Amino acid sequence: MPADLAVIGMGQSGLPVSQAATAAGIGTIGFDPDEHTVAELNAGRPPADGSLTAAEIRRMLSHGFRASADPTVLSRARTVLICAPTPLAPDRALDLTALRAAAHTLASRLRPRTTVILESTVYPGSTEEILRPLLEEGSGLRAGRDFHLAYSPDRVDPGGRGHRYAGIPKVIGGLTPACTEAAAAFYGRLTDKVVRARGPREAETAKLLETNYRHVNIALVNEMAVFCHDIGVDLWDVIRCAETKPFGFHAFRPGPGVGGHGVPVDPNHLSSRGRSPGYPLRMTEVAREINSRMPRYVSQRAAALLNEHGKSARGARVLLLGVTYKPDLADQEGAPAREVGTRLRELGAQLSYHDPYVSRWRVSGQPVPRADSLYEAAGAADLTVLLQHHRTYDLQGLAAKAQLLLDTRGATPTGAAHRL
Incomplete structure (x- = not known):
């Protein structure tokens, strides 16, 4: 099941971007380790969070979108978005467990020239100080040289119909200028405006x-x-x-x-x-x-x-x-x-x-x-x-x-x- 794009995490931020990519004609696979979530999506049933309706899920499936719990699908994507949940832990700190798990899963399957973009809510510095080492150690590749790495905060409004995905500007910050441009080239296919951060x-x-x-x-x-x-x-x-x-x-x-x-x-x-x-x-x-x-x-x-x-x-x-x-x-x-x-x-x-x-x-x-x-x-x-x-x-x-x-x-x- 080859795809141009793999989205890790089929939650309230991963699904909308998957929908936008599928609508733009980008072959998209949604990866989630939860097999129940995967089965529900492939059956056309919407998530409880209301991020998409049943009709929207069915439309995505009819245009080639599929969800999978098989991590091998990640090795065939040119672009990978990490949309892992990062909820608050009991000590009020962000729980990065799912993000670390996603990084480990992706690292051993990461290919040269892949563009990896983190969309999860994280602390300033996390892309470079948490995600980058995990990907480099697990893949043997170097970010900024062998693969592109960037951060782009999600801007979703679950259930909201007032803003099209394409009409919401996308902020992008890459590890290097080339990383920023690779991410900008991807999001430029989905949104009307790309904003480059430093x-x-x-x-x-x-x-x-x-x-x-x-x-x-x-x-x-x-x-x-x-x-x-x-x-x-x-x-x-x-x-x-x-x-x-x-x-x-x-x-x-x-x-x-x-x-x-x-x-x-x-x-x-x-x-x-x-x-x-x-x-x-x-x-x-x-x-x-x-x-x-x-x-x-x-x-x-x-x-x-x-x-x-x-x-x-x-x-x-x-x-x-x-x-x-x-x-x-x-x-x-x-x-x-x-x-x-x-x-x-x-x-x-x-x-x-x-x-x-x-x-x-x-x-x-x-x-x-x-x-x-x-x-x-x-x-x-x-x-x-x-x-x-x-x-x-x-x-x-x-x-x-x-x-x-x-x-x-x-x-x-x-x-x-x-x-x-």
């Missing part, structure tokens, strides 16, 4: 800035949500007014927490400790603290609302709406719903949930009953909490049916619910 470290740090920018600004507006509630100001009207400014302001919205695969990165965990500044990015640390407090704040607001209406959280029937991290997706990666549910249970609430994309859901290892009839469940619940605004939710109708509605997304009509 080197891999600059490209890696651009990803760090993009991710931390999101978390810092969400933290700011989450903090404003708490502040505005305490002083009796309508935050949502504040945002509506502020976003009319045509310069110097970009609107973010508060919520019950920050989910998703893009995690805030602290470069104090640099791949080379000698390169670490020895202190954290304080703004990122504070943002993480603020955002991590939001599930607790939501549960406290829920308990306070119940109390204001003459009910205790203990024994109260609480319906949670939307337990995924993003609207209209099934992906629950990092979704704050589970912590909100855990805290409400600790207060003694009787939980139920509704989510059109999640058929089973557990909190603290215990199953949570799923509401079959949404309106009946909202009418029976002492409190309904909107955690994620899926398009299928008729919020005006829900507000009319619910005894008490807490909207953490500011999606309900003004005056229809209690907002975060």
Whole structure:
């Protein structure tokens, strides 16, 4: 099964680039060590993270795309993209286990003149200080001389339909100028604009800035949500007014927490400790603290609302709406719903949930009953909490049916619910 391109990692970043390459007429093979993932893709079934639909997967297959768990397919590709997941470990450092495994798998099959591009989220310096040695030691080849090596941060928006892959500029930083140009030649077939960074470290740090920018600004507006509630100001009207400014302001919205695969990165965990500044990015640390407090704040607001209406959280029937991290997706990666549910249970609430994309859901290892009839469940619940605004939710109708509605997304009509 020869291919011009091999993509390692069929997750939320590997699949979209595989789709773009296949659509551009590039023979593409998707490698993933998980045989179940491979079987599901080859059967035309979409991933849970919502990165692609079933129709899009079937279209890729009809154009020649195949997934494989056989690492020998890597030896036949001219270009290899590494899109291995790098989630946060318990110590809040990036877990590079899957990246190292991908490098070991590729190294023994790496051929001269191959272009290798890392797209995983990593610390500045990782391409040169982690990936490069693993590839060189395992292959006997030298990066920059025998094969090209570059870093290009992924810029995917799972489930988002507002941006075509081709319309999103691709940042590239190569080990050498020739490496950069080899990567640029590849991405030039997929995107309208290629942005050349000074080197891999600059490209890696651009990803760090993009991710931390999101978390810092969400933290700011989450903090404003708490502040505005305490002083009796309508935050949502504040945002509506502020976003009319045509310069110097970009609107973010508060919520019950920050989910998703893009995690805030602290470069104090640099791949080379000698390169670490020895202190954290304080703004990122504070943002993480603020955002991590939001599930607790939501549960406290829920308990306070119940109390204001003459009910205790203990024994109260609480319906949670939307337990995924993003609207209209099934992906629950990092979704704050589970912590909100855990805290409400600790207060003694009787939980139920509704989510059109999640058929089973557990909190603290215990199953949570799923509401079959949404309106009946909202009418029976002492409190309904909107955690994620899926398009299928008729919020005006829900507000009319619910005894008490807490909207953490500011999606309900003004005056229809209690907002975060």
